[in-house]
Amino acid sequence: MGSGGLVVMDEDTCMVDVARYFLHFTQEESCGKCAPCREGTMRMLQILEKICDGKGTPQDLDTLESLCRVVKTTSLCGLGQSAPNPVLATLRYFRSEYEAHIYDKKCHAGVCTELLDITINADKCKGCTVCVDVCPTGAIKGERKKPHVIDPAVCIKCQACMVKCKFGAISRG
Amino acid sequence: MSETNVMINGIKIGVPEGASILQAAEAAGIKIPTLCFHPDQEVKANCRICVVEVEGQKNLMPACATKITEGMVINTTASRVLEARRMILELILAHHPQDCLHCARGGSCELQQISSEYDVRFSRFPQENAELSLDHSSPSIVRDPNKCILCGRCIECCTETQTVSALGLAHRGFESQVVPSIGQDLFESPCVMCGQCIHACPVGAISVREQTDDLLDAITDPDKVVVTQIAPAVRLAIAEAFGAAGDQLLMGQLVSALKMLGFDHILHTNFTADLTIMEEAQELLERINHHGTLPMFTSCCPAWVRFAEVFYPSSLEHLSTCKSPQQMFGALVKTYWAQKAGIDPERIFSVSIMPCTAKKYEAVRPEMIDSQYADVDMVLTTHEIVRLLKMAGINPLNLPETEFDPWMSEYTGSAVLFGASGGVMEAALRTVCEKVTGKPLEKLDFVEVRGMKGIKEATVDMNGTIVKVAAAHTLSKARVLMEQAAAGTSPYHFIEIMACPGGCIGGGGQPLTLSNTQRARRMNDIYTEDRSRKLRKSHENHEIKLLYDDFLHEAPGHRAHELLHTKYSLKKKNP
DSSP states (O other): OOOOOOOOOOOOOOOHHHHHHHHHHHHHHSSSSSSSHHHHHHHHHHHHHHHHHOOOOHHHHHHHHHHHHHHHHSSHHHHHHHTHHHHHHHHHHHHOOOOOOOOOOOOOOSOGGGGGGGGETTTTTTOHHHHHHHHHTHHHHHHHHOEEEEEEOOOOOHHHHHHOOOOOEEOOO | OOEEEETTTTTTEEETTTHHHHHHHHHOOOOOOOOSSTTTTTOOSSTTTTTTEEOOOOOOOETOOOOOOOTTEESSOHHHHHHHHHHHHHHHTTSSSOGGOOOOTTTHHHHHHHHHHTTTOOOOOOOOOOOOOOOOOOOSSEOOGGGGOOOOHHIIIIIIOOOOEEEEEESSSGGEEEEGGGGGGGGGTOOOOOOOHHOOOOOEEEOOOOHHHHHHHHHHHHTEEEEEEOOOTHHHHHEEEEETGGGOOHHHHHHHHHHHTTTTTEEEEHHHHHHHHHHHHHHOOOOOOOOOOSSSEOOOOHHHHHHEEEEEEEGGGGGGGGGOOHHHEEEEEIIIHHHHTTTTGEEEEEEEEEEEEEHHHHHHHHTTTTTTSSSSSSEEEEEHHHHHHHHOOGGGGSSSSOOSSSSOOOOOOOHHHGGGGHHHHHHHHHHHHHHHHOOOOOOOOOGGGGGSEEEEEEEEEETTTTEEEEEEEEHHHHHHHHHHHHHOOOSSEEEEEESSSSSSSOOTTOOOOOOOOHHHHHHHHHHHHHOOOOOOOOGGOHHHHHHHHIIITSSOOOHHHHHHHHHOOOHHHHH
């Protein structure tokens, strides 16, 4: 894409999110002259965002694939013709990641925050309150030396608590 | 011209070299859908609806923009072609209001037509409408930016054909919009209200500002006497709207239809077209004989007048001071005609039926109150009259004929010519020649100023007085002639300008949608009607003679000047 540079990714990179990232770029760069690129890149981005938010359906995958084919083969210039490439490539080599987002509502790389569940393992938690202090939204409650709990409605999944916990008591899934 | 052989859907066909795939498919009898393509415009290739499969090409190719090459193998029905077309339609529809039932273009919308042909029954994408506000600023044209599909046809017509550039593109990508220049309201832009963009638009994003409801109110008001004038170019278009050839509808049938709709008195703009010729011929001779400003430009076309006011404010002395036939009629109907008919002018509601959107603007110009009332109370376009007739279930072709009301409805062949580009010039020449030479003209037809050529010119010898004339249609051509006049290099004495391609027969208020082929056909019908008239010279019109004898010359002072002439003013122009 674009610069021709090389990007190294590992299991902490969500491939659906990578596609969404690239589409965000092309959608912003679309000049608006031809209909497939103007309208199509926006709709591809919307579908990818929907999947990242855990609201994707199996039909969305079909629509996305069809959109990619059409935008790639009918757009007026190179931008529209290459815009679907990140989606097509990730669909080809990492289809299981898309399916995990859609069917299991899971993002195994832990990138798509809407799909994350941050939980505290009561057996491992020593009740040190470090996590309570570091949480920016006050989502973690608990008394000293007793296991803490996270309120998922308040948690923004920033994972700051996970980084700070010395006992590995906080996990995402 | 040599031929190129191509294979379309298995059919071998030879087409002229340089043709596009779209033209080749048409020759083979295969229809390819288009949205941004317009036969009278340059290829834009931005809607991508016309894509086809070409052997050896990875991507689908736009049929409008791809030139054929020898041995090309084209497939217009491949599944990926159909998938692409349907997908693009779905994408456009998901970004377009779904109110087709009450859209001004419902039933004649190109997007609706193609979507129906491609069986697009639902969209897989959530509906996204920006909910932009409608632009009602112009007295002639309404813009609904929500319906715009960004095909660019209006922009090309405004920028290339008319050189007005009132419309342009703003923003990018999904946020792209067609906007009046620098994002102003249309009326504040340099728009001259010719209405050609209405014909260019494939959907309902630009439409005529309709006033049919106000007309029905006036008709039902017992205190109002609704008097109407019909313009020369209207009849042919109404006939076409009812599926007949132009010459099949008789003027008398149209009178019957309008009476049925509830109009009280039906008169003819052709009468004041003859009057315009009388006044304009007089003015031209005065300018020639007394070294006045030459060339003199006609001033019948309100879009052209506004164009001159906006773009050439320092050259306005070149414009004839004569009002247009519509406004001459307006000034006379509430003075002369009211007197003759014995009707209180205050009760008269003067309606004109015009092929033109700019006439709506002309009628509301503040100076057009010389009869002490609004000279013309309402202007209806042909498009609106056709809608009213259809709403009322009246097909004028099935009606008997009725006579026009007297005093302002007699007309000659010259008046009929006003409908076609070059017609005012031809009509004026007939009268000017006879005035100068004092002898009847042998040949009435000035064929040099006829036809669809952009600028037509002729040289006429009148007893040794050489008069060079030109007639131009579209404002890009008008600009060429006005530039010459402003620079003092114009070789002409008299120039006719019509803003719309083909003249009034191709006006912005005519039923949708127009192509130049249709305009050329209407032009021929105009010349046929001229030939069929017993009187073909404006100065032979009996009612005109009566008007001068009984009214214009009878009163002391300058009644003719007050009622029939006007002044022009500098109009605000955007940077």
